[in-house]
Amino acid sequence: MKSEVITVGSEIMSGRTLDTNFRFIARKLSSIGAQVVWHTSVGDEQESMADVLRIALRRADVVVMTGGLGPTPDDVTRNVVSTVLGRNLLLNDSVLESIRERYRLRGVHMPSINERQALFPKGAEIIENKVGAAPGFLLKSDEKLLFVLPGVPLEAEVMLEQQVLPKLRGLTSTLGPEQVVLRTVGIAESVIAERVSFLDKPLEGAALSYLPHDYGVDVCLTFKSGEPKHVDLRKKAAVKQVKSILGHHLYGEGDAKLEEVVGKLLVSKKLKLAVAESVTGGMISELITSVPGASRYFVLGVTAYSDESKREILGVPEQLIGEKGAVSKEVAVEMAKGVMKRGLADVGISTTGIAGPGGGSAEKPVGLVFVALAARRKTSAKELQIPGNRALIARRASAFALDLLRRHLL
Amino acid sequence: MKSEVITVGSEIMSGRTLDTNFRFIARKLSSIGAQVVWHTSVGDEQESMADVLRIALRRADVVVMTGGLGPTPDDVTRNVVSTVLGRNLLLNDSVLESIRERYRLRGVHMPSINERQALFPKGAEIIENKVGAAPGFLLKSDEKLLFVLPGVPLEAEVMLEQQVLPKLRGLTSTLGPEQVVLRTVGIAESVIAERVSFLDKPLEGAALSYLPHDYGVDVCLTFKSGEPKHVDLRKKAAVKQVKSILGHHLYGEGDAKLEEVVGKLLVSKKLKLAVAESVTGGMISELITSVPGASRYFVLGVTAYSDESKREILGVPEQLIGEKGAVSKEVAVEMAKGVMKRGLADVGISTTGIAGPGGGSAEKPVGLVFVALAARRKTSAKELQIPGNRALIARRASAFALDLLRRHLL
Numbered sequence: 147m148k149s150e151v152i153t154v155g156s157e158i159m160s161g162r163t164l165d166t167n168f169r170f171i172a173r174k175l176s177s178i179g180a181q182v183v184w185h186t187s188v189g190d191e192q193e194s195m196a197d198v199l200r201i202a203l204r205r206a207d208v209v210v211m212t213g214g215l216g217p218t219p220d221d222v223t224r225n226v227v228s229t230v231l232g233r234n235l236l237l238n239d240s241v242l243e244s245i246r247e248r249y250r251l252r253g254v255h256m257p258s259i260n261e262r263q264a265l266f267p268k269g270a271e272i273i274e275n276k277v278g279a280a281p282g283f284l285l286k287s288d289e290k291l292l293f294v295l296p297g298v299p300l301e302a303e304v305m306l307e308q309q310v311l312p313k314l315r316g317l318t319s320t321l322g323p324e325q326v327v328l329r330t331v332g333i334a335e336s337v338i339a340e341r342v343s344f345l346d347k348p349l350e351g352a353a354l355s356y357l358p359h360d361y362g363v364d365v366c367l368t369f370k371s372g373e374p375k376h377v378d379l380r381k382k383a384a385v386k387q388v389k390s391i392l393g394h395h396l397y398g399e400g401d402a403k404l405e406e407v408v409g410k411l412l413v414s415k416k417l418k419l420a421v422a423e424s425v426t427g428g429m430i431s432e433l434i435t436s437v438p439g440a441s442r443y444f445v446l447g448v449t450a451y452s453d454e455s456k457r458e459i460l461g462v463p464e465q466l467i468g469e470k471g472a473v474s475k476e477v478a479v480e481m482a483k484g485v486m487k488r489g490l491a492d493v494g495i496s497t498t499g500i501a502g503p504g505g506g507s508a509e510k511p512v513g514l515v516f517v518a519l520a521a522r523r524k525t526s527a528k529e530l531q532i533p534g535n536r537a538l539i540a541r542r543a544s545a546f547a548l549d550l551l552r553r554h555l556l
Numbered sequence: 557m558k559s560e561v562i563t564v565g566s567e568i569m570s571g572r573t574l575d576t577n578f579r580f581i582a583r584k585l586s587s588i589g590a591q592v593v594w595h596t597s598v599g600d601e602q603e604s605m606a607d608v609l610r611i612a613l614r615r616a617d618v619v620v621m622t623g624g625l626g627p628t629p630d631d632v633t634r635n636v637v638s639t640v641l642g643r644n645l646l647l648n649d650s651v652l653e654s655i656r657e658r659y660r661l662r663g664v665h666m667p668s669i670n671e672r673q674a675l676f677p678k679g680a681e682i683i684e685n686k687v688g689a690a691p692g693f694l695l696k697s698d699e700k701l702l703f704v705l706p707g708v709p710l711e712a713e714v715m716l717e718q719q720v721l722p723k724l725r726g727l728t729s730t731l732g733p734e735q736v737v738l739r740t741v742g743i744a745e746s747v748i749a750e751r752v753s754f755l756d757k758p759l760e761g762a763a764l765s766y767l768p769h770d771y772g773v774d775v776c777l778t779f780k781s782g783e784p785k786h787v788d789l790r791k792k793a794a795v796k797q798v799k800s801i802l803g804h805h806l807y808g809e810g811d812a813k814l815e816e817v818v819g820k821l822l823v824s825k826k827l828k829l830a831v832a833e834s835v836t837g838g839m840i841s842e843l844i845t846s847v848p849g850a851s852r853y854f855v856l857g858v859t860a861y862s863d864e865s866k867r868e869i870l871g872v873p874e875q876l877i878g879e880k881g882a883v884s885k886e887v888a889v890e891m892a893k894g895v896m897k898r899g900l901a902d903v904g905i906s907t908t909g910i911a912g913p914g915g916g917s918a919e920k921p922v923g924l925v926f927v928a929l930a931a932r933r934k935t936s937a938k939e940l941q942i943p944g945n946r947a948l949i950a951r952r953a954s955a956f957a958l959d960l961l962r963r964h965l966l
Contacts, residue, residue, distance in 0.1 A: 185596065441915075447858070
């Protein structure tokens with residue numbers, strides 16, 4: 147079953163809004179084995195919307211369309227569907243009544259423009275909207291299924307999960323391909339690929355793909371469907387082969403995040419963490435605390451942006467900063483030791499560096515970063531030259547510091 | 557000039573990766589008046605890629621394609637372009653040499669699969685990649701322009717800005733509609749819409765749209781093109797009308813960010829800032845330091861996740877935490893005062909709250925947040941009940957704290 151997602155909205159096309167609906171819908175459809183082959187976005191112009199819908203209905207078995215169901219004149223999705231499928235718009239009295247009821251409950255008069263939201267193409271099956279005003283609908287035409295949902299992310303998500311997926315689940319009898327994702331840090335895509343090509347035994351039945359992102363590479367193994375038992379054996383063998391290639395660069399599988407992996411290790415070892423940041427500006431603390439339950443192992447983060455803060459709060463000796471500079475391996479180590487002590491923690495990690503765009507020199511260029519770790523009986527530090535802009539340098543430095551911690555904990 | 561953006565990648569289609577390239581490209585193309593009418597995403601399968609490219613070249617004048625230029629076998633964009641346009645792939649020696657050079661500089665042997673990245677369809681103009689390995693290319697065919705860029709966001713962005721836009725700028729003679737974006741925080745979309753409907757004089761020649769995002773609403777005024785002088789007068793009048801409605805909720809125009817606005821105010825007033833965070837976990841520090849030059853006004857950030865840290869580093873009295881709880885207005889105020897003192901700063905801001913999903917109670921539910929500000933002769937604090945998940949609560953709390961600071965500085 148091939149599917150296409152169409153997201154409608156001029157705010158998407160101008161780049162003002164990041165289209166998050168597609169990602170959500172794609173994940174959910176993939177999860178039930180409905181292969182998402184195409185995604186198209188288009189603005190609120192009737193003509194280009196109609197063209198896009200025609201193309202989708204030609205090539206896909208299932209089309210999920212979001213956006214353009216609001217009450218204002220720029221919301222034209224219902225009109226476009228009506229035109230393309232040749233079905234007149236009819237007023238649905240019970241939907242109209244329930245929209246009126248929503249306004250009554252809020253003690254507000256319903257503006258007459260809201261009546262449009264009760265219009266549906268002839269033959270449409272209503273998809274109820276429990277969290278917003280505009281219901282969606284399902285139309286069947288020539289063996290094709292067209293689901294139309296509102297563009298508000300929360301509404302689209304709830305309606306997809308509660309109403310669209312159950313309807314589709316019965317229809318996706320053929321399961322899609324199985325996928326295993328291995329997440330790595332500190333190793334290049336082409337180095338992994340080369341190591342794969344040098345394997346003694348080729349990977350049987352697995353297609354490999356590489357997904358480099360801001361600070362690491364995800365290795366995806368895709369297994370074509372087949373006899374469950376057979377697939378499972380092949381899968382285990384192939385995953386084992388690739389894992390042996392990745393070694394300690396592998397930090398997790400699937401959606402695992404570096405900060406989650408580190409958090410679990412800290413919990414299991416009953417250790418408390420403190421973080422001292424300069425070039426990463428608070429990003430490491432933010433990543434760590436984004437994990438629910440982080441208060442069990444995270445005690446203190448210090449963003450020491452001035453030399454005074456490094457000295458006063460973290461106890462980095464003034465002389466050391468004077469001699470080696472704030473961006474140095476020695477200062478990084480003192481920062482990690484200092485924050486560990488100040489936070490009464492068992493481990494401290496730190497970053498210092500030049501995030502740019504200004505502040506670089508020939509000796510200490512933009513992208514020069516030191517990450518360090520301090521534990522009870524040990525310190526370690528690493529010098530990095532990180533390519534990228536300010537945001538990427540901070541993101542990558544954060545990942546390298548977390549990875550230094552991960553390897554220490556292993 | 558109508559344009560289409562094609563983003564390629566199976567990781568996009570499965571929903572694993574959020575496609576941020578499209579948004580960036582759409583913004584940049586719109587900014588030079590090149591109307592983005594279509595956006596299509598497709599996986600790494602040659603056949604569907606070829607179909608999508610054929611449709612795009614039929615309907616658009618300019619096509620920008622990203623992704624699938626990597627060295628591994630799943631990267632097939634160059635092959636698809638070669639097939640669709642009937643142009644053989646040729647090896648470019650100087651590109652091959654520069655890829656080799658990249659590896660030499662890093663002291664690493666170049667895997668032979670990287671040679672593929674030096675293959676280009678006949679007649680292609682190379683688009684240099686200064687931040688990564690794979691160059692892009694431009695092909696002209698039947699008055700159409702096809703730009704092909706790598707999928708790594710940073711690389712695509714730099715190449716688009718530095719090489720694609722200059723090439724296109726000469727070609728976009730017809731300007732698109734003008735748009736003014738007013739950014740607000742702390743006021744609901746429907747409240748703004750109601751105030752607009754109560755205006756004495758209707759907005760002349762401006763179409764209004766509302767774009768709510770994570771922590772605020774952007775109000776977009778779109779002006780149809782016309783006689784420049786006429787448009788300019790109408791524009792000024794309409795923008796003035798809307799600004800009067802928004803009042804102090806308006807924090808900037810266009811792409812202005814709250815943390816940039818606050819940074820500029822701190823620079824102009826020559827004030828130093830320190831931040832104490834609990835529920836926001838370092839996010840405020842990270843936002844502030846994401847602005848280049850933040851070291852001129854930002855001195856210290858403390859993420860005090862444990863009661864000990866609040867006491868030891870920020871000097872919050874133990875008794876106060878015992879009596880009022882760590883999540884209280886009083887503790888928020890003491891955190892702001894403490895961090896201001898410890899950082900030798902002129903202003904301190906703070907957050908404390910319950911981010912969830914656990915840790916809430918009937919008295920102090922998830923989403924309860926206190927933000928506070930301390931200055932030389934003044935403190936202020938605000939209680940908030942923020943809807944959303946852990947990430948959104950932190951994001952919104954950060955914005956409210958920054959807004960508290962902004963209003964104090966005004």
